Amino acid sequence: MPVRGAALPYATCPYCQTLILHDARGVEEVGKVAVLPFDVSPIQLGTVLRPGDQRLTVVGRVRWAWSGGSWNEWLAQADDGTPCWLGEAAGLYMLTVEAQQWLDLPELRDFVAGGPIAPGLAVQLGARRLVASDIKEVECLGSEGDLPLPTQVGTRMASIDFRGTEGEVLSLQRDGRGASAWFGASWDLAGLRATNLRAIAGWTLPKDLQ
Amino acid sequence: MTSRLIVFALWCAALLIGSVYSTYHAYSFYSDDADRPSASGAGGGPRHK
Amino acid sequence: MTAARAITCPACGGTIEVRAAGFSVNLACVHCGSLLDVSRPEVVLIERHAEAARAYALPLGTRGVLYGDEWAVVGATLRSDGEASWQEFLLFNPYRGYRWLVLFEGDWQFGTPLTDRPQGDGVRIVWRGEGYAAVSDPTVTTNQAVAGEFYWRLAAGDTAQCTLFERGDEVLSRECTADEENWTHLVPLPGALIAEAFGPAPTQPGRRRSAPQGFSAAGAKPQRETGDRDDLVWMFGLATITAIVALFAMVLLAGPVSVVTGRIQVPVGSRTQPERIGTITVTRPYQFVTITADTDNFHNRWVDLDYSLVDRATQQSTDAYGLVEYYTGTxxxxxxxxxxxxxxTMISRVPRGTYDVYVGAEAHGWPSDPVQTPDAWYGTETISVKIDARTGAMSWGMWVTLLLGLLAWPGLILWWRNREDD
Structure with missing residues (x-):
């Protein structure tokens, strides 16, 4: 089993569904992950995204569930190794890069310390004003590919999305290991100029995505 | 043309051939040959009650 | 790899396709209407129903091309604001996400969910640099019925606060529920385009759906309905043609006609010796011979008639019987x-030949024979029977049987369909 980038210490073996941790000390079996339930996502490991002048390759996926449904978080790696998360829900995409600096905002200190966030809470990111619009407790359903975090089934975290008027999004996550902040924008597949998309039986890949 | 229409057309043809064949041989389900009504209780009074 | 996930409805056991697997959260079973949670690998029954799926203008699963992209109708819902009700359809394409089709009083709109929230609130809002004016105050909209799959938990009875903002014929719709605010951009779509895109409805083998209603509002009917109806019209046409052709063939094959008539007198209370009426000729290999007995008026008498066709060549006799009876009372x-x-009386399979027709008879009274008084004035009571024997008749019974056999099939289909439509 090939173990890719060292920045992504966790890998899911596609054959035995074992989550493997590899670091300087070697390779260690962490546990089993569930086989991902079937979905019709057009993204797959190896899909290439070209938002703006960047080039990102999808290397892993985590599927998260909340009380009202589930969605995919695809891990896309830039050519320089920068990790990005591509959230996929209801056919819409959110592409975010790590932005830990926003965790220092006074409005978010309580959250970092383990407190809740009220819906409608507004934060000012420079000139942009974003509103907490999506507040969820989520649970991991499974994973595939290379990942920076362990994703055993049942892993829980808090996930909060702040949205702005132009589709910009601040996504906060907090699990047992601490909080992280990710900033980005909403996209559709055409805007991401995605290639090497998954062929879905019965559907034609649109020309602009080929 | 649906397949069930084709089956129905075949059914029509079969019935037509059957009718022509039976008429040629003067055969009918409803002929009165040799069934004597009086022998089978007919005749000899009303049966309406 | 197939594009749909097949699940089994825990309520009715029917097989259902999840067309947007991974995205869909809720699914109303197409067979029994039960609401299912399909967000997790294990399917959970949310609410059990036993109502048949409602008729929507677009059947679930239908695909069509709009604005250059192919869309599958995955969900349908009937909504009402208390005054009017309309249908909304959720469209899905795995590469494009979700869109909406709204059918309100025969007019169609195509809706795209917004990711960029319009600015402003209340009466006037701005979206992508253009102003939109509120059409009405927020109204409570209720989902009266739900079918198919949705990417959020939608159930019949759910309500939302809806506000419409207009700019020309473009509409921005805001829907607020307890924890969410969703914006949709709606543009009008000619019904002809919908009919062109979704007209040829899919045929699902082994699964029947009642004919959709309301689609005529869009100016066309789905193929499935017209296809079925046409097919039935063809069946009735074919049955009629066959019946007419058979009638001509049967009349032609039954002829030619040879007739003999005569009259016999039958004294009541006694029997007569067989009497020769005349001669008829069977000129085809086989023909029917029909003998009709016609009497004068009488009450409470019966006449037994013994017919014999005696072949002149072989002296072989073919026998048949007739009975004339008439009773009255209070x-x-x-x-x-x-x-x-x-x-x-119809005698079948009479072979070619010349036949003498003999008729013997016996007449009686009911409840008893009348007392015979050999009175010179009145004489003995007799019944006069007119006999008509002829060849060349056809069997109408056989033709009616043919007619029933021909009409049974399309008639059964028609009955079944009417029963289903009720």
């Missing part, structure tokens, strides 16, 4: 009568 229900003064 009982607690009033006056009654029974029987007829005429009877027809």
């Amino acid at each position: 009982d607690s229900d009033g006056a009654w009568s029974e029987g007829s003064h005429r009877t027809e």
Whole structure:
């Protein structure tokens, strides 16, 4: 089993569904992950995204569930190794890069310390004003590919999305290991100029995505 | 043309051939040959009650 | 790899396709209407129903091309704001996400969910640099029925606060529920485009859906309905043609006609010796011979008739029988009568030849024979029977049987369909 980038210490073996941790000390079996339930996502490991002048390759996926449904978080790696998360829900995409600096905002200190966030809470990111619009407790359903975090089934975290008027999004996550902040924008597949998309039986890949 | 229409057309043809064949041989389900009504209780009074 | 995930409805056991697997959260079973949670690998029954799926203008699963992209109708819901009700359809393409089709009083709109929230609130809002004006105050909209799959938990009875903002014929719709605010951009779509895109409805083998209603509002009917109806019209046409052709063939094959008539007198209370009426000729290999007995008026008498066709060449006799009876009386229900003064006897498979027709008869009274008084003035009571024997008749019974056999099939389909439509 090939173990890719060292920045992504966790890998899911596609054959035995074992989550493997590899670091300087070697390779260690962490546990089993569930086989991902079937979905019709057009993204797959190896899909290439070209938002703006960047080039990102999808290397892993985590599927998260909340009380009202589930969605995919695809891990896309830039050519320089920068990790990005591509959230996929209801056919819409959110592409975010790590932005830990926003965790220092006074409005978010309580959250970092383990407190809740009220819906409608507004934060000012420079000139942009974003509103907490999506507040969820989520649970991991499974994973595939290379990942920076362990994703055993049942892993829980808090996930909060702040949205702005132009589709910009601040996504906060907090699990047992601490909080992280990710900033980005909403996209559709055409805007991401995605290639090497998954062929879905019965559907034609649109020309602009080929 | 649906397949069930084709089956129905075949059914029509079969019935037509059957009718022509039976008429040629003067055969009918409803002929009165040799069934004597009086022998089978007919005749000899009303049966309406 | 197939594009749909197949699940089994825990309520009715029917097989359902999840067309947007991974995205869909809720699914109303197409077979029994039960609401299912399909967000997790294990399917959970949310609410059990036993109502048949409602008729929507677009059947679930239908695909069509709009604005250059193919869309599958995955969900349908009937909504009402208390005054009017309309249908909304959720469209899905795995590469494009979700869109909406709204059918309101025969007019169609195509809706795209917004990711960029319009600015402003209340009466006037701005979206992508253009102003939109509120059409009405927020109204409570209720989902009266739900079918198919949705990417959020939608159930019949759910309500939302809806506000519409207009700019020309473009509409921005805001829907607020307890924890969410969703914006949709709606543009009008000619019904002809919908009919062109979704007209040829899919045929699902082994699964019937009642004919959708309301689609005529869009100016066309789905193929499935017209296809079925046309097919039935063809069946009735074919049955009629076959019946007419058979009638001509049967008449032609039954002829030619040879007739003999005569009259016999039958004294009541006694029998007559066989009497020769005349001669008929069977000119085809086989023909029917029909003998009709027609009597004068009488009450409470019966006449047994013995017919014999004697072949002149072989002296072989073919026998048949007839009965003429007529009774009247009065009982607690009033006056009654029974029987007829005429009877027809059909002899089948009479081979080619010349036949002498003999008729013997026996007449009696009911409840008993009348007392015979050899009175010179009145004489003995007799019944006069007119006999008509002829070849060349066709069997109408056989033709009616043919007709029933022809119409049974399309008739059954028609009955089944009407039953289903109720």
